Amino acid sequence: MKDINIKAMFTYQGTSMVKAFAIFWAVLFIVTTGIILMVRVFLPEDAITNSQFSIYEMAAFIMALVSGIVALREDLRIAVQHGVGRPTFYLSHLLSALFLVGMLTIGGVILLYLGTWFLTGFDALTIKPLYQSIFYYQGVPKITVGLFLENRLFDFGLYFLGFGLGTFLSLLFYRLNKPWTIVVAIALPLAFIVTLSHTSSGNAGKMPLSPPEMGPVFLWMMLVSLFFLAVSWLLLRRAPVKPL
Amino acid sequence: MAQLTEHSPIFQQIAELLEDAILSGAYEEETQIPSITEFATTYKINPATALKGVTLLVEEDLLYKRRGLGMFVREGAKSKLLKKRREEFAVTYISPLVKEATRLELSKEDVLEMLERRWK
Amino acid sequence: MSIEIENITKCFGKTTALNQVNLTFEKGKICGLLGNNGAGKTTLFRLIANHIFPSEGTIRVDGEEVWDNDRVLGKMFLVSEGNLYPESMKVKDGFRSAGIFYPGFDLENANRLAELFHLPLKKKIAGLSTGYKTIYKLVLGLSVNTPYLLLDEPVLGLDASHRELFYKLLIEKIAESPCTVLLSTHLIQEAAPLVEQTIIIEEGKILRNRPKDDLLEEYCLITGPSSKLEEWLPGKKIVKKASLGGLASVYIEGTVEEADLPQGFTKEKLSLQEYFILLTNGGIAS
Numbered sequence: 001m002k003d004i005n006i007k008a009m010f011t012y013q014g015t016s017m018v019k020a021f022a023i024f025w026a027v028l029f030i031v032t033t034g035i036i037l038m039v040r041v042f043l044p045e046d047a048i049t050n051s052q053f054s055i056y057e058m059a060a061f062i063m064a065l066v067s068g069i070v071a072l073r074e075d076l077r078i079a080v081q082h083g084v085g086r087p088t089f090y091l092s093h094l095l096s097a098l099f100l101v102g103m104l105t106i107g108g109v110i111l112l113y114l115g116t117w118f119l120t121g122f123d124a125l126t127i128k129p130l131y132q133s134i135f136y137y138q139g140v141p142k143i144t145v146g147l148f149l150e151n152r153l154f155d156f157g158l159y160f161l162g163f164g165l166g167t168f169l170s171l172l173f174y175r176l177n178k179p180w181t182i183v184v185a186i187a188l189p190l191a192f193i194v195t196l197s198h199t200s201s202g203n204a205g206k207m208p209l210s211p212p213e214m215g216p217v218f219l220w221m222m223l224v225s226l227f228f229l230a231v232s233w234l235l236l237r238r239a240p241v242k243p244l
Numbered sequence: 245m246a247q248l249t250e251h252s253p254i255f256q257q258i259a260e261l262l263e264d265a266i267l268s269g270a271y272e273e274e275t276q277i278p279s280i281t282e283f284a285t286t287y288k289i290n291p292a293t294a295l296k297g298v299t300l301l302v303e304e305d306l307l308y309k310r311r312g313l314g315m316f317v318r319e320g321a322k323s324k325l326l327k328k329r330r331e332e333f334a335v336t337y338i339s340p341l342v343k344e345a346t347r348l349e350l351s352k353e354d355v356l357e358m359l360e361r362r363w364k
Numbered sequence: 365m366s367i368e369i370e371n372i373t374k375c376f377g378k379t380t381a382l383n384q385v386n387l388t389f390e391k392g393k394i395c396g397l398l399g400n401n402g403a404g405k406t407t408l409f410r411l412i413a414n415h416i417f418p419s420e421g422t423i424r425v426d427g428e429e430v431w432d433n434d435r436v437l438g439k440m441f442l443v444s445e446g447n448l449y450p451e452s453m454k455v456k457d458g459f460r461s462a463g464i465f466y467p468g469f470d471l472e473n474a475n476r477l478a479e480l481f482h483l484p485l486k487k488k489i490a491g492l493s494t495g496y497k498t499i500y501k502l503v504l505g506l507s508v509n510t511p512y513l514l515l516d517e518p519v520l521g522l523d524a525s526h527r528e529l530f531y532k533l534l535i536e537k538i539a540e541s542p543c544t545v546l547l548s549t550h551l552i553q554e555a556a557p558l559v560e561q562t563i564i565i566e567e568g569k570i571l572r573n574r575p576k577d578d579l580l581e582e583y584c585l586i587t588g589p590s591s592k593l594e595e596w597l598p599g600k601k602i603v604k605k606a607s608l609g610g611l612a613s614v615y616i617e618g619t620v621e622e623a624d625l626p627q628g629f630t631k632e633k634l635s636l637q638e639y640f641i642l643l644t645n646g647g648i649a650s
Contacts, residue, residue, distance in 0.1 A: 005434040008465045077448040080415055082465035083437035240416040243446025250635035253577050254557055281539035285532045289557040290394050291539040347627060 009084050009092035013075050017067070017100045024063050025107045028056055032111060032127070036118050039125050056111055057130035057155060060104045064159040067100055068166020072232075073174075080241040090233055093167070097229075101159040105152055131155070150214040157221030164225035164232075171235040254289055258297025266306065266317055267325050273317045277307065304328075365426045366391035366544060367412060367512065372421035374407055374568075381407040383568040385421070389546055389561070394538070396559030396576070397548035398640055404568040405548040406444060409516045412546075413442040425512065438466070440512035443501040445520065449489045455500055456485040468509035477503045480529060495521040502530060506537050515547045519554070527554065534558075556636040566644050580634055583642060584620065587613040588629035596626060604642060615642055 035053065071093060079089040108129075115127040131154040132147075169188075173181055248257050265271045278286075283294040298315060301307040306321040318324075345355050369387040373380065382404045389395045399405050410416050412423055414430050414437055422429055425436045449458055455478070463469045478485060481499045489500055498521050505513055519527045535558070538545065549555045562579050564572040572579060583603060586593070590612040601617035620631055634642065 005438060005465075012461060012464055074450040078450070078461065080413075081442070081448040082462065083413075083434065083440065084465065085414070085432035085434050085437060087432050088434050238417050241448070242415075243448055248557065250553075250556070251633045253580075281536060284535045284539055287557065288528075288531045288535065290560055291535060292393070292560060293557070343627075 005084060006088050006092055006095075008082075009075075009079060009088055010095055012078065013071065013092055013096040014099055016075075017071075017096050017103070020063075020067060021100060021103045021107065024060075024104075025111070028059055028107075028111060029114075031055070032115050033118070036115065036125065040122060043125075052126045052128040052133065054128045054130045054133050056108050057158065060108060060155070061158050061162040064101060064104060064162035065166040068097070068163040068168075069170040070166075071096065072167050072170040072236075076236075077241060077243075086236055086239070090236060094229065097160065097163045097167075101156055101163060104159045105155045108155055109152070129155075130158075153214050153218040157218045157225075161221050161225045161228075164228035167232045168228040171232045171239070175235050175239060248287055248289070254287075254293050255296035255300065258283065258287070258289075258294055259300040262297065262301055263306070263325055263329075266321050267329070269322070271317050273319050273321055275317060276310075276313065277315045277317060279314055367546070368424040369408070369412075370422050370424070372408070372411060372423065373419050374404075374411060374416070375419045381568050382411075382418075385565075385568070385570055387563065387570060387573060389544065391544050392542055393560040394545045394547060394558050395561040395563060396555055397546060397563050397565060398550070398552055398555075398636075399548070399565040400550060400644065402567075403565045405565060406516050407568075408565070409442060409444060409514050409546070409548065413437070413440060413514060415442070439510050440514055441466070441505050441508045441510045442514040442516065443498075443505045443518055444514075444516040445498075447490060447497055451488070451490045453489050454485070455483060455487055455489060455492075458489055458500065458504070459485075462504050462508060466508045466510065470507045470509060474503055474507040477506060477533065480533070481526065495523065495526065498522060499526065499530075506533055509541060509543075511543050513543055513545045515545065517549055518547065519549070519551065531558070552637040552640050553635065559636070562636070564640060564643060571643060576636065580636065580639060581619060583615050583617055583634055583639065585613055585615055585632040585634060585638075586620065586625070586629060587611065587632070588626070592626060592628065596629070 032055070035055075039051075075093065076086075076089055079086075079092075084092075112127055112129060119125055119127070129151045131151045172184060176184060248254055262271070262277070265277075266273075271277050277298075280291050280294045280298065283289075283298075284291040287294070298307060302309070302315075304324075306318055306324060307315050308318050310316050341355070367389040369385050369389075372382055372385045374382040385404075385408065397405050397408070407416075411418055412425075412430065414432070417431070422431075424430070425439060428436050430436050453461075459469075459471055459474050459478075462474075463471055475485070477483075481496075481503065483496060483499055483503060489497065492500060498518070502515075502518055505515065505518075519530060522530065531554075534545070537543075547555060547559070556576070559576050562572065562574060562576045563570060588596070588611075590607055590610050593612045593614065597614065600614075603615040603617060605612065605614045607613070615634075619633075622631055625631060
């Protein structure tokens with residue numbers, strides 16, 4: 001049986017994940033602070049508005065997506081150049097996913113609380129977690145432990161889905177030949193748009209969406225992610241590795 | 245450094261060059277010769293090949309190994325080599341000379357006369 | 365033990381790059397893989413290092429199959445064309461990464477070699493010239509201290525003085541800490557003095573696999589006056605003939621004693637390059 005040398009691979013991947021996350025978080029921090037400052041400076045004291053914004057989660061989803069894509073391209077090559085087999089690489093890739101998604105989730109909480117603290121006493125602006133934006137459209141519910149967990153599960157599931165999707169897309173395009181790449185590049189966004197319009201038309205009369213059972217939703221998110229990751233492994237296991 | 249030719253095994257050429265150095269006194273008796281690594285890097289050859297050449301001389305008791313130090317020239321190697329080369333002289337130099345002289349249609353007397361004139 | 369290639373066939377679409385190759389690389393030796401461009405050298409190396417998978421057959425290193433086998437893959441390092449390093453990675457970062465993956469990596473040595481080659485540590489690998497990209501990989505290869513070192517056309521793109529330096533450093537490395545070296549090249553005369561086991565590959569098939577000195581005993585070159593040569597030839601296995609006016613030369617199988625040659629004839633042994641060209645171009649049935 002093969003011996004696995006996962007320690008080295010994860011050290012390498014984990015380190016680059018930490019660096020990427022640090023830069024990401026710093027940027028989001030600056031942007032969020034910028035928005036808060038601008039609003040506080042330019043909005044008169046007695047203005048009656050109540051704006052809510054949630055940018056972190058969407059940015060983090062994209063970050064996870066891109067990380068999934070890039071990690072697969074770059075780190076796979078490093079693995080193969082340094083004598084690490086594909087199974088070990090992929091295991092490290094999954095661990096790195098959990099690691100990154102964990103960091104993104106925690107980082108989001110920290111930013112949320114920091115931002116909220118900056119905004120204390122200033123009711124014109126609120127930072128709203130994405131989960132609450134979707135399912136508690138109006139109003140600011142009381143933050144219970146339950147709601148806190150629901151928020152975090154949603155975030156974690158979303159980011160993990162992003163990473164899984166990124167991995168899948170990366171491998172898909174890696175293994176497809178040119179004509180197929182074009183077909184998929186058109187079909188995938190098309191399918192996404194069609195699905196989106198279908199679900200939103202189906203829910204047209206139901207805004208705001210009622211808070212779902214987060215448990216099953218989280219499970220669904222993870223299953224879809226794992227599906228992407230499983231298919232990705234099938235695409236990876238006999239993949240030739242070529243220089244860029 | 246003298247170049248190696250392509251037309252005879254390298255280890256033999258190394259051996260010959262070592263013999264020449266001992267004969268000329270460049271490598272004196274009971275002194276150390278350069279290491280295998282030095283030979284290999286100077287001539288850009290495989291260290292194993294250099295070793296093979298050195299081993300040939302060890303087998304003829306012209307070189308010996310001092311534990312922890314390296315290869316040394318055996319006492320009496322020079323005279324041993326002289327003897328060997330003298331025995332080989334006829335084959336190495338005389339026969340080709342006769343062959344070439346015959347090809348050029350020179351007589352034995354012609355050659356002896358040249359020898360007289362050039363022997364200093 | 366060492367590297368065993370068993371019945372390896374590799375096809376890329378309709379092209380067969382390697383065809384039923386069977387081969388064992390001897391441990392501790394410098395094995396030269398000689399072949400023209402497109403002969404299959406790079407494909408073989410990439411299979412050994414599991415960058416790609418074969419269409420048929422298997423490869424074993426020290427008795428174990430290489431596929432997805434970290435323990436065995438960690439015993440070798442492949443220097444080949446093409447850059448597998450991230451766009452943003454700098455030379456010194458590359459050294460540090462090598463240290464993570466290869467416990468035997470000697471950073472001090474790598475830095476020393478980088479200085480000898482004038483390889484800038486702070487520059488991005490992707491931004492180096494072709495020659496320096498190769499030098500970067502060579503420095504790694506000479507510093508990882510793995511039991512197997514696979515060098516696929518290691519001096520391609522290097523100027524003359526860098527080539528000299530590389531050969532010198534390779535020899536020093538082998539003399540100091542022996543390992544098995546697989547070296548492929550189409551610059552045969554340069555590599556000839558280094559090579560022990562000689563493997564000649566052509567169009568995906570192995571033509572020869574013998575120690576170099578044995579190989580060079582297979583044929584010799586006889587030169588002499590054309591008419592006399594014609595008389596002397598019958599009974600000899602002729603491989604190739606050439607003539608320059610009244611002077612003719614012929615490559616024959618086997619060897620002849622100088623003393624047995626008629627007046628005016630000369631015999632020469634072949635250099636490795638001459639042998640290779642004769643074998644691949646001279647119409648000898650493979």
